[in-house]
Amino acid sequence: MSEAAAARIPEVLRATSISLAAIALALAASAVLILLAGADPLVAYWALLQGAVGDGFALGNTLARTTPLIFTGLAVAFAFRCNLLNIGAEGQLYAGALASVVIGIYLTGLPAVLHIALAIAGGFMAGAAWGGVAGYLRSARGINEIISTIMLNFVAIFFVSYLVHGPLAEPPGFFHQTAMVAESARLPVLYAKSDLSIAIFIAVGFALVTAYVLWRTPFGLKLRAVGESTGTARFAGVPVNRYVFGAMSVSGGLAGLAGTTEMIGGQYRLLDFFSPGYGFDGIAVAFLGRSDPIGVVFAAFLFAALRVGANQMQRTTGLPTSLILVIQGMVILFILGVAVLEWHRRRRRG
Amino acid sequence: MPLLRMERITKTFPGVVANDRVDFAVDRGEIHALLGENGSGKTTLMNALYGLHRPDSGRMLLDGEEVGFTSPIDAIAAGIGMVHQHFMLVPPLTVVENIVLGLKTANARGSPLLDLRTAAARIRELAAAHGLDIDTDAQVWQLPVGAQQRVEILKALYRDADLLILDEPTAVLAPSEVEHLIGVLRSLAASGKAIIFISHKLNEVMEVADRISVLRGGRLAGTVAAAETDPSELARLMVGRDIVPPRRRSSRPGAPVLWIEDLSVRDDRGLRAVDGVGFSLFEGEILGIAGVDGNGQKELTEAIAGVRAVEDGRLDLPGLAPSRGARFRDIGHVTEDRHQTGLLMSFRLWENLALKSSGRPPFGSPFWLRVGAMRDATVRAIETFSIKAPGPDIPASVLSGGNQQKLVLARELGLGPKLLLAAQPTRGLDVGATEYVHRRLLAARDDGMAILLVSTELDEILALSDRILVMYEGRAMGQVNADEVTRETIGLMMSGIASREAATGSAS
Numbered sequence: 001m002s003e004a005a006a007a008r009i010p011e012v013l014r015a016t017s018i019s020l021a022a023i024a025l026a027l028a029a030s031a032v033l034i035l036l037a038g039a040d041p042l043v044a045y046w047a048l049l050q051g052a053v054g055d056g057f058a059l060g061n062t063l064a065r066t067t068p069l070i071f072t073g074l075a076v077a078f079a080f081r082c083n084l085l086n087i088g089a090e091g092q093l094y095a096g097a098l099a100s101v102v103i104g105i106y107l108t109g110l111p112a113v114l115h116i117a118l119a120i121a122g123g124f125m126a127g128a129a130w131g132g133v134a135g136y137l138r139s140a141r142g143i144n145e146i147i148s149t150i151m152l153n154f155v156a157i158f159f160v161s162y163l164v165h166g167p168l169a170e171p172p173g174f175f176h177q178t179a180m181v182a183e184s185a186r187l188p189v190l191y192a193k194s195d196l197s198i199a200i201f202i203a204v205g206f207a208l209v210t211a212y213v214l215w216r217t218p219f220g221l222k223l224r225a226v227g228e229s230t231g232t233a234r235f236a237g238v239p240v241n242r243y244v245f246g247a248m249s250v251s252g253g254l255a256g257l258a259g260t261t262e263m264i265g266g267q268y269r270l271l272d273f274f275s276p277g278y279g280f281d282g283i284a285v286a287f288l289g290r291s292d293p294i295g296v297v298f299a300a301f302l303f304a305a306l307r308v309g310a311n312q313m314q315r316t317t318g319l320p321t322s323l324i325l326v327i328q329g330m331v332i333l334f335i336l337g338v339a340v341l342e343w344h345r346r347r348r349r350g
Numbered sequence: 351m352p353l354l355r356m357e358r359i360t361k362t363f364p365g366v367v368a369n370d371r372v373d374f375a376v377d378r379g380e381i382h383a384l385l386g387e388n389g390s391g392k393t394t395l396m397n398a399l400y401g402l403h404r405p406d407s408g409r410m411l412l413d414g415e416e417v418g419f420t421s422p423i424d425a426i427a428a429g430i431g432m433v434h435q436h437f438m439l440v441p442p443l444t445v446v447e448n449i450v451l452g453l454k455t456a457n458a459r460g461s462p463l464l465d466l467r468t469a470a471a472r473i474r475e476l477a478a479a480h481g482l483d484i485d486t487d488a489q490v491w492q493l494p495v496g497a498q499q500r501v502e503i504l505k506a507l508y509r510d511a512d513l514l515i516l517d518e519p520t521a522v523l524a525p526s527e528v529e530h531l532i533g534v535l536r537s538l539a540a541s542g543k544a545i546i547f548i549s550h551k552l553n554e555v556m557e558v559a560d561r562i563s564v565l566r567g568g569r570l571a572g573t574v575a576a577a578e579t580d581p582s583e584l585a586r587l588m589v590g591r592d593i594v595p596p597r598r599r600s601s602r603p604g605a606p607v608l609w610i611e612d613l614s615v616r617d618d619r620g621l622r623a624v625d626g627v628g629f630s631l632f633e634g635e636i637l638g639i640a641g642v643d644g645n646g647q648k649e650l651t652e653a654i655a656g657v658r659a660v661e662d663g664r665l666d667l668p669g670l671a672p673s674r675g676a677r678f679r680d681i682g683h684v685t686e687d688r689h690q691t692g693l694l695m696s697f698r699l700w701e702n703l704a705l706k707s708s709g710r711p712p713f714g715s716p717f718w719l720r721v722g723a724m725r726d727a728t729v730r731a732i733e734t735f736s737i738k739a740p741g742p743d744i745p746a747s748v749l750s751g752g753n754q755q756k757l758v759l760a761r762e763l764g765l766g767p768k769l770l771l772a773a774q775p776t777r778g779l780d781v782g783a784t785e786y787v788h789r790r791l792l793a794a795r796d797d798g799m800a801i802l803l804v805s806t807e808l809d810e811i812l813a814l815s816d817r818i819l820v821m822y823e824g825r826a827m828g829q830v831n832a833d834e835v836t837r838e839t840i841g842l843m844m845s846g847i848a849s850r851e852a853a854t855g856s857a858s
């Protein structure tokens with residue numbers, strides 16, 4: 001390992017231990033809630049664990065759910081490195097899903113490799129275009145990206161809803177859904193029972209590429225420089241507005257891939273409101289992963305495991321699955337708590 | 351018996367010994383200056399006393415009793431007050447509110463209710479006694495820096511501090527305010543308070559202090575009585591060697607690098623900050639831009655650097671690359687504000703150093719960074735510019751101000767620019783670092799670099815420049831040869847009351 005990489009180790013360890021501690025504290029605090037609800041926390045957590053990773057089927061489900069969360073988590077993390085808050089991953093996900101489904105259904109007669117590559121590229125570009133709208137508004141018009149991405153979510157989600165109710169509805173149109181994508185556009189399946197495809201490998205691959213881009217390319221360095229200080233970046237000759245636009249576009253593209261892999265990796269057809277909020281969970285995933293692509297992979301797995309395991313927990317203990325939302329919220333709160341503590345310590349030292 | 355005695359205080363941070371067995375003592379009624387270059391450990395020593403750091407070893411005696419504060423609250427209770435380099439005030443609160451903030455009993459009768467009227471009366475009394483004039487009802491954000499500093503001092507006095515620590519109090523003050531502050535400190539000392547005055551400016555400590563303790567590299571280099579020393583001895587103690595002002599050889603200007611005619615530039619508020627300025631700059635010379643802060647110097651340099659639009663006029667850079675990206679590497683720019691426009695504070699030293707040249711040899715291609723090469727270059731820069739840093743992987747924020755400035759200089763000179771814009775290159779630096787920066791600038795000039803030096807320090811302008819242009823309210827008051835001009839002439843031109851002809855006319 002290079003010296004530079006070695007120098008990062010203490011930092012990574014620290015970040016990791018903070019995230020782990022936050023998770024442990026959240027589980028401990030939730031245990032109190034479980035007790036108050038009249039259940040045994042150990043039993044509940046055991047059921048949660050069994051439900052999430054207890055057997056092949058559970059693990060398959062968890063991994064299948066991890067995939068979109070990795071993409072939306074990467075999307076939010078990438079924008080955040082440029083000091084942009086992308087709340088629009090949900091909308092960009094729908095844009096990506098739409099493009100991929102259209103390519104998957106209507107472009108036929110292609111060899112599978114090419115068809116899949118086109119669906120992925122189309123999903124990325126559609127998400128990037130949708131993110132790029134917010135990027136353009138921010139860099140050229142000074143419009144806050146938080147507001148614009150929230151608004152663009154509604155546009156994308158309801159536009160897709162309109163399409164599956166009319167123009168893109170599968171003939172004869174009884175159901176509000178599109179047709180299935182062609183066989184040649186479907187990702188190879190790893191485990192059919194739980195809709196697990198090789199999409200999970202694609203997601204991890206993109207995480208590695210994103211990490212590389214951020215830390216090992218001039219583009220990444222300048223993008224992070226813009227995120228740290230626009231003044232310094234501008235005076236060093238970085239075209240700040242172009243980087244803001246670029247960061248939002250790439251971020252949107254990554255979120256778009258969450259839609260793509262849902263479509264060609266298991267669902268095969270587009271329904272309205274098909275996403276259970278992967279785009280919004282991506283914000284929490286990025287946060288827990290400390291905006292580090294590798295951290296995002298682990299955080300996505302954890303959030304997926306919590307969601308998947310929740311059903312088993314409910315069956316065993318009668319606790320509502322919404323308890324999982326409480327745990328997730330508490331993880332975020334504890335991380336925020338640590339951030340505040342750090343901030344205080346730094347002020348004291350300064 | 352001294353009021354405070356610190357014995358063999360040692361404090362280490364990862365990779366740095368900030369204080370190394372330092373002995374230090376202050377008497378009642380004494381102004382004791384703590385002198386040292388940036389990073390020599392002055393603040394750390396005082397933070398150890400004030401309960402912000404725990405020293406690794408050593409002992410502290412207050413009034414003969416051993417103490418060891420674990421928080422500023424304990425230190426304040428023991429009669430120690432500290433005015434930090436960065437003020438700790440709450441801007442939207444009034445002066446009285448700030449001063450009583452955090453006190454358990456804000457009034458004499460011990461009731462839990464705030465009695466601001468009584469507090470204000472007592473504050474005014476304290477203020478009047480020591481010449482600390484202040485409007486107690488003003489909100490702090492409305493006050494100029496000098497007044498905020500007086501609030502900090504009053505805060506300490508209100509808490510009955512016997513020992514007052516001021517960390518670089520003059521760094522933020524204008525010359526007239528410094529005079530005023532010194533008067534206040536004298537009055538406080540006369541009333542029996544002990545005062546620790548931190549500074550890295552020789553003349554200042556000579557003027558204000560009774561005794562002077564000099565720190566160098568975390569160690570006590572010596573304690574001397576102000577009456578028995580002189581600036582050159584202090585400089586020697588501080589830097590560890592004699593300070594010789596750099597000598598400027600006569601310049602041999604070459605081809606033109608910068609050509610400006612009738613240039614007008616607007617500032618951030620849209621007002622015309624540069625108004626019809628014209629001059630030229632050649633290889634191998636230093637053109638000094640003199641002037642009081644805020645007379646268009648900043649906008650002028652930013653326009654030349656290409657980060658601010660030119661409103662009108664001509665700005666040519668013959669011999670420099672025409673493309674925007676390449677131009678940023680042809681022009682070195684030591685900016686006025688390291689924090690906002692110079693460095694990426696949380697980024698590693700090597701990321702800062704390579705920021706402008708990443709993506710090109712030897713630091714990689716557009717698609718990858720050669721981190722090894724960048725780190726090696728940083729290690730070399732740390733050596734050549736004697737930057738005090740344990741290695742290339744630490745964040746820039748850990749460096750002291752002087753070392754941050756050296757890092758900026760290393761980056762901007764390292765590109766081998768044809769033109770260097772140096773805006774206030776030694777602001778906030780101590781003697782040693784200033785001397786060093788001056789030498790580097792002169793050496794770069796001798797190697798043929800064209801340098802535009804913007805400074806509000808007349809001494810700096812006179813020491814380095816071949817030619818001097820004085821700016822006043824956005825206009826060029828005139829251009830003079832550095833060898834033929836007196837301080838008085840330039841001073842007159844800086845205050846705008848004389849154009850060049852009138853000034854030289856009245857001077858001769």
Ligand SMILES: Nc1ncnc2c1ncn2[C@@H]1O[C@H](COP(=O)(O)OP(=O)(O)O)[C@@H](O)[C@H]1O
Pocket residue numbers: 349350363364366367368386387388389390391392393394395738748749750
């Ligand atoms: N909190 C800290 N963590 C690590 N190093 C520090 C910290 N505070 C100061 N230092 C280091 O200790 C040395 C002394 O710093 P300081 O006391 O601030 O110097 P001064 O006040 O004389 O400029 C410097 O090398 C500085 O980088």
Ligand SMILES: [Mg+2]
Pocket residue numbers: 389392393394435517
């Ligand atoms: Mg200091």
